[in-house]
Amino acid sequence: MNPEYNGHRLLRTHSCVSSVSLRVLRGSILIVALFVVVVPAQTPTRPVFDLEEATVADLQQRMQSGRDTARSLAEKYLARIEAVDRQGPALHSVIETNPEALTIADQLDAERRARGPRGPLHGIPILIKDNIATADRMMTTAGSLALAGAKPPKDAFIVERLREAGAVILGKTNLSEWANFRSTHSSSGWSGRGGQTKNPYALDRNPSGSSSGSGAAAAASLSAVAIGTETDGSIVSPSNNNALVGIKPTLGLLSRTGIVPIAHSQDTAGPMARTVADAAAVLAAMAGSDPSDPATKDSATKGRRDYSASLDAAGLKGARLGVVRNRLFGYSPAADAIAEAAIADMKKQGAVIVDPANIPTLGKFDDSENDVLQFEFKADLNKYLAWLGPASPVHSLKEVIAFNDAHKAQELPYFGQEILEQSEKRGPLTSARYRVALTKDHRLSRALGIDAVMTQFKLDALVAPTGGPAWVIDLVNGDGGTATAPGPSTVTSVAGYPHITVPAGYFRGLPVGMSFFGRAWSEPTLIKLAYAYEQATRHRRPPTFAATAELSR
Template sequence: MTDRSPAPAIADAPARTSPDPGDRPVTELARLLGSRALTSTDLVTACLERVTAVDPVVRAVLAVDDTARAQARAADHRHAAGHPLSPLDGIPVLVKDNIDTRGLAGTAGSRLLAGAPPDRDAKVVARLRAAGAVILGKTNLTEWGNFRSTRSIEGWSAVGGQTRNPYDPEYSPWGSSAGSAAAVAAGMAPLALGTETDGSLVCPAGVCGVAAIKPAFGTLPSAGVVPISVVQDTVGPLASRLGDAALCLAVLTGRPLPTAPAPPETVRMGLWHVPGMSPVAQDVAERAAERLRDAGAVVVPVALTLPRDMLVDGLDALCAEFRPSLERYLSSRRGAPATLEEIVAANRQDPVELGLFGQELFERCAALTDEDRALAPDRRRRSRQRARELLAAVLADHGVDVLMAATGGPAWRIDDGPDPFTRTSSTLPALAGHPNVAVPAGYTGELPLGISLFGPPLLETLLPYALLAERCCGERRTPVVLRNASLPRNPR
């Protein structure tokens, strides 16, 4: 994309504040932009300079939008005239590259979509633009949202290579919203959008030390998003602070969200130790629970087992939903393959695409019959209803308002083999279609770990508890990539 917009005239600007894209809350950046102590042009320039400085190591940004500075100048003009469009006007945002942006990337990490970019914005991107946000660029992801293979490598795509964890580039950023989480952690932008089907927002947030909101299903539109399942996929924001992610979501939905933590003396939380999860992650969740108790909250252990039939129904439904969801999307893309079978065949001819892992999930989904797909609605309905009933029952049986659990992790060392199997707490709220919020909770060595909060069906109910958990548990450290500018470049 080419920046051809003329610079608007802005007169009588006061002395400017030096921007650091990762140092200030978005609410403060918005106030500084409104007072013209900071310009969007300076903020965007600082973000682009950060991308230049650290992305050769982190490899989170797949494409930079050449119009970013023009967008910033337009925002500065609006602020100078006293007519900002929203609290996000002039704020840089990075967008996961399975979310369409007109004329820019739109690959889902696959070389098969790397030709002609999308002709129009996804609906959620159109809302960002209407709010005045600056689309800074696109972030790398686990290819096809990590639905190509059961032995995939998180944060890797054939287009973007391997995204790395800003806290230690030898370690994984998880995924599939790997680039969005890593970029925010490394201060390349104050906000990013990602997507989740099961864990793809909260898991990378947890191991990259940032906050993420997976809203309830349907909160944000999914039109223009490369799908896995149009009845489970969810778009959500990531930010260094939960309040910033909540502000972004409030602007995109047009409805206010709570900004104050719940009074700790009114809070009852259930601590779920997920069976089979890493003891290191469980220990971080236990320490978070102790901090909440010290603040006055009641935190009690809860027992919870996910029924196998619920999980089988959910996976069978997902596989049956994938092909029609994807092919409906592909029909909107110029030069893209038209069918899943075409994608499978083209991948078999491409040694880069299949050089590190296969496509057995694609092959499984392509082999399903019309009869298999006809069963998907009932399987989806059963799985969702069972998950919702389970959440409601555990909250009621233990007399708690919300559940808390380690998100998953810790991050693992990157190599050329498949990633280790890692238990998470994300599947139950994902199947239920309920919101799930991840916040930083601690560290193992230099590597962050997060906790997730979920249970209630409404984010408005959940968010004050998550804000309290962040306030009590959200220790912050500077990522190593920002402390050491001479890290070796280790491409893959």
């Protein structure tokens, strides 16, 4: 299948499978693919790339010295996408490149020569998830063929902020279709439009999701940084699987205007990067109050214009960190061992470890979270589709479901759409069931959850393993076929509180991350702690595009 919509070639679908339980958005909302990916028996040759692992500061230095320009950086990353994403390992992490990227880069080069750089992101190539609207020649589809050809009336607010900062939007990344809110049997990283994204650390392993392409692309140095979105785990889980720093910010720090929604009570965008410093720089650029998103009313006063002051290599010294063991340890021996080593490293750096510092309400709001997400998905998606205008290919959730039923070979080859169907049956947001569920979620995750344990032990932050090693891609059973460590994404997402994951080690060549999380608006503290841990341990290493995990050791 190779259809075209408005002159844009839809990428041929490839597929693999993953096995993480949906838990409704728990770490990755799940989806599956069109054509089965055949992983080569031998490990592909690792391409030579002079920008591999380059940081934002590295790229700025190259442009400042004249070694590179914004155009040459964009050209190099586009060539890297062709070599690694389209050819070679064929990650299928980039669903579309920006035909205007080089023109934009030229304009930024001219501006640099005339007036100097706007700031740290001037000329920096960035990839964004394909559920983040751009009013340019690229599409915004959430991975669904139902939205192919849709034209957003304007850029998403965070895209406006990135452009104002001087970033070059290099393209859109693949994702778990509809941000993994379609089926409990989906494979993370699969979409009807983009196929199955592969994990660059082991090509038969899942990158997780729903920000699958952003995770794989950033890990493989297909751009300087990438942007993901999260409703429950969709930034931190793929960051865990791809040895990245992922920041899921406080709800309301970043605007959601122009982002294909799941649920306004939990949705947020966030950076996915190879270093804490890069993630912090991009987070600051995107933050800001947006009159179109009431949740951001406190962003200007409680957020920060610059998080670089939080990059303190001695930030762990004297910090009180609580280890959340209940329901977050005991699922993956590999993740547990890596987490124990990480805790020991934090202690060596001067942190005061409170162990355990359990959250007693964990697991008590999973059902109510599901209710909230399904109620809000119907209302929020219908609102987004109305924002697209009368020319949109579909105008309601009901029409999306009908489109999928009419195009089963392309959209439903491996798994169904029961979550969409369940959501369509939900009533309005005035329903008593919705209001009760939302109140329960906030009470158990906030006052009786994170806030309670942090107050009890006088903590600066909580820590736990982000998740287990990546599971094997499995289009037959989906992510649910292989359980993995749940991680703290549900409690932080339901609360709307910040969560940062940092690479903490590897098992059989597969990355595992460590999570730092805490109260609302505590990003400066979490960034300080994450940066200090990163600098003390430096676990991040580039992928080798191995055919499979290192199972022979």
